[in-house]
Amino acid sequence: MSENPEPQDQTDVAPDRPCSAWVAKVITLVPGAFPGVLGESLTGKALDEGRWRLDVTDLRPFGVGRHKNVDDTPAGGGAGMVLRADVLADALDHVGADMPTDRARWPLVYLSPRGARFDQATAQRFAACEGVTLLCGRFEGVDERVLEEYGIEEVSLGDFVMTGGEIAAMAVIDAAVRLRPGVLGNLASTEDESFSHGLLEHPHYTRPAEWRGRTIPDVLLSGHHGEIGKLRQAEAERITRERRPDLWAAHVEKKRGGP
Known part of the structure; x- marks a missing residue:
């Protein structure tokens, strides 16, 4: 050189x-x-x-x-x-x-x-x-x-x-x-998103509560965090199963105790 x-x-x-x-x-x-x-x-x-x-x-x-x-x-x-x-x-x-x-x-x-x-x-x-x-x-x-x-x-x-x-x-x-400390400011943002737990992320909603005839699921407005968690988990599983069969198969295998 x-x-x-x-x-x-x-x-x-x-x-x-x-x-x-x-x-x-x-x-x-x-x-x-x-x-x-x-x-x-x-x-x-x-x-x-x-x-x-x-x-x-x-x-x-x-x-x-x-x-x-x-x-x-x-x-x-x-x-x-x-x-x-x-x-x-x-x-x-x-x-x-x-x-x-x-x-x-x-x-x-x-x-x-x-x-x-x-x-x-x-x-x-x-x-x-x-x-x-x-x-x-x-x-x-x-x-x-x-x-x-x-x-x-x-x-x-x-x-x-x-x-x-x-x-x-x-x-x-x-x-x-975005995974480095202090970049996002909210650690939960990276913990709950797609792929963090082997599943695609659940749907998100915000105001207005009704838009073009479409409403936010009642559970999300209930304030019942346990039920909200169940809904989000179920939706994440549904979306992953429908859109990414490969991720879903790996998720099922892991739950069964696979590698």
Whole structure:
């Protein structure tokens, strides 16, 4: 990397952030996409307050040659381009210089459609770490040797393909940040929502009590918390059974004493 000027991190931080703030490090060819929606609402407020930190590193300065090339044609032929191993390694070494090498403390993640599906349990795992580094792919993907060499965890938002990993990275960061202490302000908000107990969340209602001929269930207006809890549990089970048979089957198995 001696031929290249030292790449600069594009960092959005609060000047008085606490040293223990959770950190999201992002490597991307589209640094201008960040913080994006992460800078708004509760995640944006928490960012301003220093409850978490966003470090965005532009991959382009690590490119080779006069044009700072970051990709090349696939070995063996085929469509598209692949991000080069040497370029990615230089970027990963630069970003990882000040973070733990223990992946349990600091996961290193590549957003990839072939990765394990991202879920609430993964969000909770990431939130419990000191931080996470997210590699955003482009084109056809990244050189496989980099994934092997650095022990990179592949994570997918679902069974579909996007033009890059930036939107997926924002989703992962948002899901983790909102679980950090003090971000939502109400711990019950994360305890009662979808997936927290293996079920989809129950329906919600608010004023007005009647809207276009539709009324709020009487039980919710009764003030009887025991009955309200029963209704919400029953509705959560009904919705999960109807919409996510896979989650319902896992829920039933767990109640039977399965793994």
